[in-house]
Every structure is written in structure tokens, then in C-alpha cells.
Amino acid sequence: MLKALNKTGLVFFPAFDWAIDPTHPEREERLLYTQDQVFEEGILDIEGIVEYKPSLVSDMDIKRVHFCVPDVFSVTTKSHFISAGGAITMGRALMEKEIERGFALVRPPGHHSMRVVHGNRGFCNINNEAILVEYLRRHYGVKRVAIVDTDCHHGDGTQDIYWHDPDTLFISIHQDGRTLYPGSGFMEELGGPNAFGTTVNIPLPPSTSDEGYLYTIEHVVLPILSEFKPEIIINSAGQDNHFSDPLTNMNFSAQGYANLTRMLKPDIAVLEGGYSIEGALPYVNTGLILALAGLDYSGIVEPGFDAARISQSGEVTRAIKRIGETVLSHWKTRKDMQEKIRRGRDFIERRRTIMYDTDMIYEMQKDEIRICDECAGALKIDSSADTGQHILGVTIPTGACRVCRQTALDWYDQAGKGPYDRAFLQDRPNDEYKENILKRR
Amino acid sequence: MGRIGLILMGNTMIIGLDVGGTHTDVVLIGPDGPMREVKVLTDNAELFKSVLTGLEKITEGIDTQLIRRAVLSTTLTTNAIVTDQVEKVGMIVLAGPGIDPMAFRTCDQYYCVSGSIDHRGREIEGVVEDEVLKAAALMKVAGIKNVGVVGKFSTRNPSHEIRVEKILTDYAFEKIFLGHRISGNLNFPRRIATTFLNASVSSVHSRFYNAVKKSLMEKGLNIPIHILKADGGTMNFSASIDFPGQTILSGPAASVMGAIHSAPKEGDVIVLDIGGTTTDIAVLINQSPVLEPLGISLGKYKTLIRSLKTFSIGVGGDSYVRVENGEIVVGPMRKGPAMAYGGRLPTPTDALFVLEKIDNGDAQAAFKGMESLAANLGISVREVAEKVFEKTCSLILAAAEKLVNDINSKPVYTVHELLEGYVVRPTRLVILGGPALHFTEHLRKISGYHAEAVPRWGVANAIGAGLARTTCEVTLFVDTEKGVVLAPEENYSKTIRSMYSFSDAEDTALELLRKKAVKYGADAENLETEITESLSFNMVRGFRTTGKNIRIKTQVKPGLIQGYRD
Ligand SMILES: [Zn+2]
Numbered sequence A: 001m002l003k004a005l006n007k008t009g010l011v012f013f014p015a016f017d018w019a020i021d022p023t024h025p026e027r028e029e030r031l032l033y034t035q036d037q038v039f040e041e042g043i044l045d046i047e048g049i050v051e052y053k054p055s056l057v058s059d060m061d062i063k064r065v066h067f068c069v070p071d072v073f074s075v076t077t078k079s080h081f082i083s084a085g086g087a088i089t090m091g092r093a094l095m096e097k098e099i100e101r102g103f104a105l106v107r108p109p110g111h112h113s114m115r116v117v118h119g120n121r122g123f124c125n126i127n128n129e130a131i132l133v134e135y136l137r138r139h140y141g142v143k144r145v146a147i148v149d150t151d152c153h154h155g156d157g158t159q160d161i162y163w164h165d166p167d168t169l170f171i172s173i174h175q176d177g178r179t180l181y182p183g184s185g186f187m188e189e190l191g192g193p194n195a196f197g198t199t200v201n202i203p204l205p206p207s208t209s210d211e212g213y214l215y216t217i218e219h220v221v222l223p224i225l226s227e228f229k230p231e232i233i234i235n236s237a238g239q240d241n242h243f244s245d246p247l248t249n250m251n252f253s254a255q256g257y258a259n260l261t262r263m264l265k266p267d268i269a270v271l272e273g274g275y276s277i278e279g280a281l282p283y284v285n286t287g288l289i290l291a292l293a294g295l296d297y298s299g300i301v302e303p304g305f306d307a308a309r310i311s312q313s314g315e316v317t318r319a320i321k322r323i324g325e326t327v328l329s330h331w332k333t334r335k336d337m338q339e340k341i342r343r344g345r346d347f348i349e350r351r352r353t354i355m356y357d358t359d360m361i362y363e364m365q366k367d368e369i370r371i372c373d374e375c376a377g378a379l380k381i382d383s384s385a386d387t388g389q390h391i392l393g394v395t396i397p398t399g400a401c402r403v404c405r406q407t408a409l410d411w412y413d414q415a416g417k418g419p420y421d422r423a424f425l426q427d428r429p430n431d432e433y434k435e436n437i438l439k440r441r
Numbered sequence B: 001m002g003r004i005g006l007i008l009m010g011n012t013m014i015i016g017l018d019v020g021g022t023h024t025d026v027v028l029i030g031p032d033g034p035m036r037e038v039k040v041l042t043d044n045a046e047l048f049k050s051v052l053t054g055l056e057k058i059t060e061g062i063d064t065q066l067i068r069r070a071v072l073s074t075t076l077t078t079n080a081i082v083t084d085q086v087e088k089v090g091m092i093v094l095a096g097p098g099i100d101p102m103a104f105r106t107c108d109q110y111y112c113v114s115g116s117i118d119h120r121g122r123e124i125e126g127v128v129e130d131e132v133l134k135a136a137a138l139m140k141v142a143g144i145k146n147v148g149v150v151g152k153f154s155t156r157n158p159s160h161e162i163r164v165e166k167i168l169t170d171y172a173f174e175k176i177f178l179g180h181r182i183s184g185n186l187n188f189p190r191r192i193a194t195t196f197l198n199a200s201v202s203s204v205h206s207r208f209y210n211a212v213k214k215s216l217m218e219k220g221l222n223i224p225i226h227i228l229k230a231d232g233g234t235m236n237f238s239a240s241i242d243f244p245g246q247t248i249l250s251g252p253a254a255s256v257m258g259a260i261h262s263a264p265k266e267g268d269v270i271v272l273d274i275g276g277t278t279t280d281i282a283v284l285i286n287q288s289p290v291l292e293p294l295g296i297s298l299g300k301y302k303t304l305i306r307s308l309k310t311f312s313i314g315v316g317g318d319s320y321v322r323v324e325n326g327e328i329v330v331g332p333m334r335k336g337p338a339m340a341y342g343g344r345l346p347t348p349t350d351a352l353f354v355l356e357k358i359d360n361g362d363a364q365a366a367f368k369g370m371e372s373l374a375a376n377l378g379i380s381v382r383e384v385a386e387k388v389f390e391k392t393c394s395l396i397l398a399a400a401e402k403l404v405n406d407i408n409s410k411p412v413y414t415v416h417e418l419l420e421g422y423v424v425r426p427t428r429l430v431i432l433g434g435p436a437l438h439f440t441e442h443l444r445k446i447s448g449y450h451a452e453a454v455p456r457w458g459v460a461n462a463i464g465a466g467l468a469r470t471t472c473e474v475t476l477f478v479d480t481e482k483g484v485v486l487a488p489e490e491n492y493s494k495t496i497r498s499m500y501s502f503s504d505a506e507d508t509a510l511e512l513l514r515k516k517a518v519k520y521g522a523d524a525e526n527l528e529t530e531i532t533e534s535l536s537f538n539m540v541r542g543f544r545t546t547g548k549n550i551r552i553k554t555q556v557k558p559g560l561i562q563g564y565r566d
């Protein structure tokens, strides 16, 4: 009889009655064949693998992470509450020691959702992993967290949310942004002035196969993780690196994904993308669950797998090595580089534009962080979108120092003098989330 | 008994017969309720004799033409498995890639051969005839008579299992069980275990079947025989030959069915069957028992045999009671009968004696038992008896609440079900078993639920079996891109055109269900069919809709047949 080495929790929520639209990749059918495979393999009967029913997140769980414009209700559906709730269900079971590993096999995904949410970007509205992390911090006092994003697309939403957080190590491994949506995630993106170096981007060339991917995990990701020493590792487990994925150009296999999971040993994995719904997802998910549980997955082979056909060229192998070296050298010199950026400055500003591809919204953003050695720093975001919305978002980070707290409160109090429709305040130390409607539209 | 002949017109009487470990209970039921009860000793070596004696006694002086049917609930197959008195069988398993099928090995003669089907029912790798022939030859040498053949995803495409059956033809095995005929549900390891169990109990069940048939014929008792299944429904005796595994664990189902008459038409009810060693708990929703999502577990076997959802705890009238760390502990083991009935160690039943709720035994011995506990705790004997009694009740109630919680936390897969799904909120306890009457009042008090004991609890099992409806289920799978509609259990498959609609699928599934129910012995006039799952997915390939993937589950749900009062 099979018995899991690691007690593993699973939330399976395929949202069979929810779609972005009927022919969208994020549609009802997406996890249908995965369910068939997981059920037929009898995975849920294995001793030590427990299926959980997802709970729903609350408004507050979302507001702890996001500034939803104009409000939470307008940019979410019930399915988002359940999907993020699935992640939290696993987090809770982990912290209560009911399980040793957890997998939220849920949809819709969330890793393209940034702190400010005007609508849907890259099939995502709210960030499941960030909602989970902040929930664990709030309710279980977790501090140091690593999020390793193995979706083929750059996890730009998660990167944005943790850009200024030195306690969250965010590592994204993805197909090079010059060749794929969202076009970001370059090695030079290393985090804000108070958290420089805890954002790590590893863009891999198209056609990377198991070999190159697992090389990167072993030689780049694992060493950084072991130095950072997180209390919890979360894996944004996108499955679109698969050779059969219709939206990407990588050559990863089901075995590759299972091996990656075995090496990474995430405490919790959360499904992200992956749109080869027949040829990849059923097998990748089966392998992933078995790997989490510490069971033999060597027999999992997807139809059409041909190791020779998807092996990578020498050129790709060399490129991957070079990328790894650069990433590691950034990691080793991060403190010096951080000093240089901060020298002589009290506040640092950043301006960018953000595209919401799914909802066709264009956002302009300016953020400002207070340089601080004692906490993650007071943060202010000025965001306007072509929907006509213009908001101010202010964050008092967990563990904020007195000065940063006062700075943030002043920003929020003075919002009325600015051009804003609404002002939001995330007071994480007190777990209070306020908003001020300045103009009625 | 002259009255009976006068009142009844037509064949309206029913016999319910429940074979227990020591006694076999038989009841004769008419439209106005039970008319006669008989108890005979169970002959465990030759169960059919107990059945026969029971049927003979209950029909004494009655024209058997007036009897519509007799329903048997037996422990035959369960005991055969639990005591390992089953025949050696062979298994041929076609797994393909995935978890190593040796992990699901059920027996020595277990052969994994080539052949692989994917989740859409497409062939990935063909069957290799030589491998099957080799396995068959080895099984023959080992003296195997019955064989199970199971393929992964055979419910999506049974052709490999059918092909293997064909290859085996020349070897003249007695009976071959194919996995896809046993259940429409997906779960390969359970399909293996279930097919194995069906093959294993086949001989013992057939022998019983033939013995009962033969002796009834000899006695001139011409009564249609039905058999109770684990889901609390019945099937006719001849259908049971192909699916003998369905009769496994029908015992608990009989008592739950026997409690239905005491439950209101509407509302959620907890059924407690308080026995000597255990209390078995089940839940009724509007008089229908809640079922296991996939099937029963029996020992190490997890199966696809549809069954009631029940939960047992080791707390009953004879549970061993002692003091541990200053606390009263009840069960889970039984160490003999109550002291009032000659046992050596105190039990909840002894507490009932001290509390003067029972008096048909040795009250002094019971008192002695409670006295030893009282001394340990430094309280009076009466107080300790109260504590034992209360503890027993609260353990039972906690277990019942756990079951309800389990049912309510069953995962669901749509937003709608998650938000609007049915939540069981019990308001009532229905209690069976020896001590039922004495527990009712206190259970009512601590639960806040309405509580009542089932009248005639002693024969409730037999009544439950007798009045149980014929049940069955049909699973239908449609893939319009591939152009197939498939109901694997029914041996039904057709090629279809892309116009095939959702309602076509529902109609087909219900039609197949009706046919099956009638074949199993249901009354065609009073079928209560329902669709339990109905999903339709647009299949999109490259931003274009290329077909529909439809899954329908239908059932005749367990319940009581119409026209009979308790
Ligand atoms: Zn992706």
C-alpha cells in the first residue's frame, strides 16, 4: 500500500462553472482532464494525502495585500475568493501541523496581480500567494518567506507586491521577457532600496529543457534559498514551461516538474498558469502531488514525450550557465549595490506604466518609499488609470518603525489635497485597512 | 392468521430477512405494516439453511402467491472476505504510464500487461496478445477459475478489457469480471480492488444462490428473491450473480433502512444503531440515506461499491469501562458481556442497571462493577453510574457530529456548489438497538435534537431490508469531438454527431437507468430517478470550440418502496 512520506494536503478547486470567457484559456475545461487523471490514479486514496475543501478569503484578507480600485467587489468574482481561500486553507493546515506539504490546485491564478488592482492582468485579479503570505504573517507570526515562481511567465505581480519587502525573497524563473508576456523579469530587476537583492529574476532562453531548468534550480535557486533561510517556501507552480504548452516556447516535461518539486521542497505550492490542458496538466499535476508527498513518480510519462526531441542545444546550455553566474554575482554583491542606490537619499521614487492585457486598462504609477534601516519603509503609491480612476495607496509595513508609521499616516491624511478619487491605507501592524472616498463620481 | 388472507388482495406481502451473526430475523410485511416476526438461529456454516428455515417459518399457512418478494440481507460475502474464505482469483491489469500498478496488487496471480488508454479514452499503447496468453497460462497452472481484468481509464474506453476477455476465451475460465462493468467512476486502484472482490466472492455467492434457488424449488416456495446491497437498495437475485460484490456490508444498510420509517419526510436526521460493541451512525436527508462519494472500505480494500456513508465508534452497551488518570473511559474495546449478564468487567449496561433503567439481569453484579469505579473516583455508586452513562452518550453524540461535519466538508468543484451547496443540519436523532430506549432521553437533552427510539428495533433490520427500493446508478460520458457516447457499466456505446446535446445526454442516461432498474427488479411504475451530476464543458482547441465534453450521473436513490406503512 502506498503511504506518503510527507503528509500532504490538497485543495482541488477546478471552478467548473467559471471562465474569463467561453474560449479563453482560463475557462471551465482547464482542469477537467487533470481531475480525471488525479481521480483515476487514485491519488486521493493514498494514505497521507488529504483533500481539503477550500474556505473563502475575506475582504480583509484581500485588502491586506491589494488596493482594489474602486473596491474589492468591482475587481473580483466569487471564484477569486475561493481560489485565494484554497491557498489559505493549505497555509492554515500547514501551520496547524495537520500537513507537512500543501498544494492549492486552484483557479483562477494570481501571480500577475500587483498591489494596485484596476482589473485583470494576465488572467489574474488578486494574488493568491501574497494573500496567503500576509495571512500567515498576520495569524501565525511568520516572518521570512520565500516565493519561488516557476510559471513560464514572469511573476510580475508578486514581484511588485514584494519589491520593497526585505523579509520576502521572491525568485522568478521564466522564459526571457524579450520573447514572452509580460515582457519583464530581467536580471537587473533586483528590488527596491530597502529590499535590494531579495527580488531575483532568472530569465531562461526559449527551448530550455529539463536539463537547463534543473541546473538552474540546483546551482542558483537552492544556494540563494539556503542563504536566505526562509521559514516557509511557497512555489507559484505554473505549468506552462511544458513542451506542449500553446502559449510559451519552453521544453520542460512532467518528470522535470516533479524533479523540480522534489528539489525545491516547497511547503506550499499554488497552481498558476499552464494551458496545455490535455497533454501536460494531468501529468504535471499528478507528478507534482506525488513529489510533494515524497512518493515515487518515475512512472509518470505524458503522451508524446520524447527526451531527444526536447533536449536543449549547447548554445542554450551555455546561455543558462552565464545567466546563473550573473544572478549569483548580483546576489553576492547586493548589499554594496544597495548602499550605492541609497547613499544620501531619504526617499526614492519610481514611475512606471502598467498594462492590463485582459481588461485593456492602462495604468500610470508613481511610488515613493522612505529609505529606512529599521523597517521595510513607508510606501506611497499614486495610481491613475484610463478608466478615470485616480487613487493614492499608502502602506505601513509590518514591523514599521515610528517614523515610517508617522510618515505614512501624514501621507494618508493629506490625500484630500491631491487629485485623488480615493485614498487607501494599509495599516498592517494594526491589521486595519481604511479608505477615504474623496470625490464621488 | 386467517385475517391476512381476508385483507390482502394480490401479491402485496413482502418478506424481509436479515441474517445476523447469531440470529436470523424474518418479518412478513403487509400494506399496514409488519404482520409476523420469526427468529431462527443462524447456521454460519450453511447460511442458505437459515434463509430457508426463516422463509419456511414466516410463510407457514400463507399462500406464497400473495408474496411480492423476499429481500435478503446476508453477511455471506462480507464474512467470506473478512475471514479470508474466498477463492483464489487471477487479475490482469493494464495500467500504462503512471503510478506503478504493483502498488495495488491484490493477490499472487496478479499480472500487469501492456495496454494504455488516456483520460479521453484514446489508445496510447495497444494490448500485446502474447503477454495476456502467458498470464492466462500461468493462472491456469495455479488453478485459477475466476479472473478480473482491469484497465486504467477503461470507463472511458473499455476496448482493452474486452480484447483481453476475448484473448482469454480459449482458456475457459469460469467467470471473467471486467472493470468497466463494475462502476462508471474514475479510480483505477479502487476498480482493481472492486473487480478483485467481485471475482473473489463470486463462487461463494453462486453456491449460496444455487442452494437457495434449489431448496425453494424443492419446497415449492415460489417467491421472487431480492438481495440487499451496501447502498441500502436491492437487486434481484439473478442480477447479483454478475455483481456479487454489491452485497458486501449490506448489514449496516439494513438497519439504516429500518430507521427510515421513524424519520420525518423532510429534514436531516442522524441514525444511531447502538449495539454491544459499536454504535453505527448514518445520516438521512428527507428519508434518503447519505451515500459514500465513491464506495465502501472493507479492511484494506477501498472500493467502488456504492454504499451508505456510515461511521462506527467503539462505544456500545458492552464497552469496557474503566478509570484512567481520574477520568472515566468507555471503550473502544469490548471485553465480554455486562457484569449483569455474567461478564467480569463493568460496562455502560451495568450503569443502566444501577440507574434502574434495566432490571432483567443480575443487578447486584452490575452494582459491584460500578462500585469498583466509584471507589477509584471517590464518589457514590449512583454518581459513577450517571457519569458512565453520560460519558457514553456524549461520545456517541460527538461521533455523530463528526460524521455530519465530514459530510459537510466534502470537497466540491464548482463555485455554485461551494456557495449554495446543501449543508446537513440535523434536527433529530433516530435510535435503534438494545439500549436505544434508555439512551433516548439523555441524548435528546445533551443534543437539543428531537430524539426517538425506533419501535420494533429488534427486527428493524429485517423490515428495512424488506421495504428497501431497488437502486442502481448509470454514468454517461459524452465526447462530441471524438464522436462517442459511453455508459461503460451498461455496455453501451454509440458514435454520435456533433449535434448531440446536453439534453440528449440526460435523456439517454435516464433511459438507461430506467432499463437497468427494471432489470434489477424495480417496479417500472414507481421509479424515482434523479440526475446527481450533470456537467457540460465546451472543448476549445486553438480558440475554437471543437466539441462538448458531457458527464452525467443518474441514480435511483435508496429509500423505501411505496405503499407500506410501519
Ligand atoms: Zn504563465
Ligand SMILES: [Zn+2]
Pocket (backbone or CB within 6 Å): A372, A373, A374, A375, A376, A377, A378, A400, A401, A402, A403, A404, A405
Ligand atoms: Zn522605518
